[in-house]
Amino acid sequence: xxxxxxxxxxxxxxxxxxxxxxxxxxxxxxxxxxxxxxxxxxxxxxxxxxxxxxxxxxxxxxxxxxxxxxxxxxxxxxxxxxxxxxxxxxxxxxxxxxxxxxxxxx
Amino acid sequence: xxxxxxxxxxxxxxxxxxxxxxxxxxxxxxxxxxxxxxxxxxxxxxxxxxxxxxxxxxxxxxxxxxxxxxxxxxxxxxxxxxxxxxxxxxxxxxxxxxxxxxxxxxxxxxxxxxxxxxxxxxxxxxxxxxxxxxxxxxxxxxxxxxxxxxxxxxxxxxxxxxxxxxxxxxxxxxxxxxxxxxxxxxxxxxxxxxxxxxxxxxxxxxxxxxxxxxxxxxxxxxxxxxxxxxxxxxxxxxxxxxxxxxxxxxxxxxxxxxxxxxxxxxxxxxxxxxxxxxxxxxxxxxxxxxxxxxxxxxxxxxxxx
Numbered sequence: 134x135x136x137x138x139x140x141x142x143x144x145x146x147x148x149x150x151x152x153x154x155x156x157x158x159x160x161x162x163x164x165x166x167x168x169x170x171x172x173x174x175x176x177x178x179x180x181x182x183x184x185x186x187x188x189x190x191x192x193x194x195x196x197x198x199x200x201x202x203x204x205x206x207x208x209x210x211x212x213x214x215x216x217x218x219x220x221x222x223x224x225x226x227x228x229x230x231x232x233x234x235x236x237x238x239x
Numbered sequence: 240x241x242x243x244x245x246x247x248x249x250x251x252x253x254x255x256x257x258x259x260x261x262x263x264x265x266x267x268x269x270x271x272x273x274x275x276x277x278x279x280x281x282x283x284x285x286x287x288x289x290x291x292x293x294x295x296x297x298x299x300x301x302x303x304x305x306x307x308x309x310x311x312x313x314x315x316x317x318x319x320x321x322x323x324x325x326x327x328x329x330x331x332x333x334x335x336x337x338x339x340x341x342x343x344x345x346x347x348x349x350x351x352x353x354x355x356x357x358x359x360x361x362x363x364x365x366x367x368x369x370x371x372x373x374x375x376x377x378x379x380x381x382x383x384x385x386x387x388x389x390x391x392x393x394x395x396x397x398x399x400x401x402x403x404x405x406x407x408x409x410x411x412x413x414x415x416x417x418x419x420x421x422x423x424x425x426x427x428x429x430x431x432x433x434x435x436x437x438x439x440x441x442x443x444x445x446x447x448x449x450x451x452x453x454x455x456x457x458x459x460x461x462x463x464x465x466x467x468x469x470x471x472x473x474x475x476x477x478x479x480x481x482x483x484x485x486x487x488x489x490x491x492x493x494x495x496x497x498x499x500x501x502x503x504x505x506x507x508x509x510x511x512x513x514x515x516x517x518x519x520x521x522x523x524x525x526x527x528x529x530x531x532x533x534x535x536x537x538x539x540x541x542x543x544x
Contacts, residue, residue, distance in 0.1 A: 163278050164374055165298040169273065193377070203448055204363035205378040205469075223365035227273045227319055229335060 137188035141143060142199045147188060149216040155186040159202075159209040162186050166225040170208040173228045177235070184239060185212075212238055240328045241340045242268045244535055247320050247349035248479075250277020250520045251513025254304040256345050256535075261311035263536045268314045268341070270305050270334050275317060276301035277349045278476070278512075279521055281371040282392075282398060288521055299382050300521070305542065320348070325504045342542070343506045343535045346483065346494065347528060350476035350512040350519075355387060359443035360470075367449025368470045372396035379469045380402045384484030387440055388473035389413060394422035396471045401431040404469070408433045410440060412457060443470055478513045491516060500531040506542075 139147055140155060148155045158174045160167040171189075178187035192199040192207060202211060202218065212220040212235065219238045222231060244260045246253045249271035281287065282297035291300075309315070316334050324331040329340040340512055352370040353414075354360060360368055369375040372395070382405045386396045389411040401464045409426065414436045414449045416423050426432050435454070437476040441462065442453040477491045480486065487495045494502060494514040502509050510531035511524035533541045 161377070163377070166274065166374060169275070199378075199380065203366065205367055205448065206369055206371075206375045225274045227335070229318075 137141070137186065139188040139190040139195070139198070141195045144190070144195075144198050145190050147186075151186055151213070153186050153211055154214045155239065156181075156235065157211045157213065158187070158189045159192050159199055159204045159207050159211070160189055161191060161207060164207050167208045169180060169225045173231065174210070174229065177231060180232075181235065181239075182225075185235065214238065241342060242266045242533075243341065243539055244268075244329070244343050244345060245270065245332045245339060245341035246331065246345045246347055247323070247464070248272070248277070248349055248511065248513070249275040249305070249523060250279065250301070250347065250349045250511060252349065252513075252524040252531075253277075253347035254308050254530040255299070255525040256347060256510055257308040257313040258304070258311060258343075259529055259532035260478060260536065261308065261313045263532075264430060265514075265536060265539065268316065268339055269308065270320045270321050270332060271315050271317050275376075276305070277314075277524075281373060282395065283373045285521065290383065296419035297303070298363075322482060322484075323509055328506065330506065343508065343539055345508045345510055345528075345531045345535055346486070346502065346513055347510045347531070348479035348513045349524075350478045352472065353475045353477045355440055355443075355472055357440055357442055357443070360472075363443055363445060363449050363470075366447065367445065367468060368472065369473050372399040372471050375471075375478065376400050376403045381405050382468035383466070384408075384469035384471060385410050385440070385465070385467055385474060386471045387411075388475070389416040389418060390417045390473065390475070393424050394418045394426045395510065396473050397426055397432050398422075398429065400471065401429055404431070406433065407431055408435055408437045408465075410435050410454065412437065412439045440470065441539075446513075457542075458530065470514035476519075480513060498525060500534045506538060508538075 210222040243265035244267045246269045279297035284294045286294045318334045322333045332339050383406045384404045385408045387410045397407045437458045441455045444451040494509045496514040508531040510527040
């Protein structure tokens with residue numbers, strides 16, 4: 134489910150300690166390209182249910198996490214596996230592109 | 240099913256064309272691209288689009304144009320155009336794995352950011368190198384940034400960045416800006432903005448993100464290093480014509496248009512920044528979109544008679 138709201142507080146528990154890989158969508162209210170990516174992320178969450186956990190992190194409210202992963206442009210989608218970043222996807226892209234990138238690390 | 244018109248592109252040119260063709264009862268498909276809406280999606284306030292005395296946010300303007308096109312029945316495919324076959328009719332337009340057929344086509348693919356093309360730049364896009372201050376400025380709070388360019392968009396980027404950054408330096412290779420007077424005035428009056436003329440970025444340095452740039456003074460030839468957190472590139476745009484095989488373009492890649500809307504292929508029309516290297520305004524793009532739509536409509540009518 135993409136309605137998982139990630140924060141600086143729950144990031145370790147929900148992402149870093151997660152048994153399944155996690156896709157994190159770094160976004161903000163003011164970011165228009167994020168609005169393009171958001172529905173795609175919802176669809177990905179459904180299609181990869183069980184294989185990939187999907188969550189959203191608001192960079193304005195959770196600056197510590199965004200900064201510690203060097204996020205300097207949004208939307209950025211990062212995939213975490215066993216607590217490590219294994220894929221960084223920056224900017225709006227097609228769903229097929231995202232799927233190719235996700236499949237390459239799952 | 241065969242469409243009457245397929246419009247490739249969804250900026251002001253494409254969406255205005257769609258409003259006109261659908262109101263003329265032509266079956267219309269817009270291939271919008273994933274990043275639909277064109278260059279205005281990467282701006283903040285648009286002050287010179289007529290009809291909005293207080294200005295309007297670029298993305299809001301595009302959302303409105305899209306709604307207006309949808310209201311009259313325009314269909315959209317929100318994916319990136321991949322190829323077109325104009326060698327026989329109906330024309331074929333491929334988007335991802337799907338192919339759509341149409342009696343006529345309007346190319347309105349616009350133009351994309353022109354990058355500096357210097358070492359260290361490409362791999363740091365999104366890691367300190369950006370072409371969209373409204374998107375990324377907030378990540379440069381209390382940091383130092385440069386903006387490269389001398390036109391209106393460079394001025395806008397610089398002004399947007401002053402809301403967050405400690406200092407903004409405009410780097411321009413010439414000794415004066417070509418931006419409009421009003422934008423230049425705002426830039427020069429802003430205490431956070433410094434200006435460096437006759438200067439070119441020759442390299443972007445840094446481990447995983449931007450840390451420094453090498454700047455060359457093109458008058459003295461002297462190269463110096465400047466520690467910096469962000470590089471915003473606003474040196475212009477390149478027309479999106481690479482994917483069109485049979486369409487004639489000029490040396491800079493712009494589609495060669497006759498009478499502002501005709502390409503070298505009968506039934507394939509053109510509108511907006513993809514052929515306009517001169518005005519490059521939202522309102523001129525919209526105007527060209529209207530013209531191409533009216534001409535496509537006339538051409539379709541002539542084909543039937």
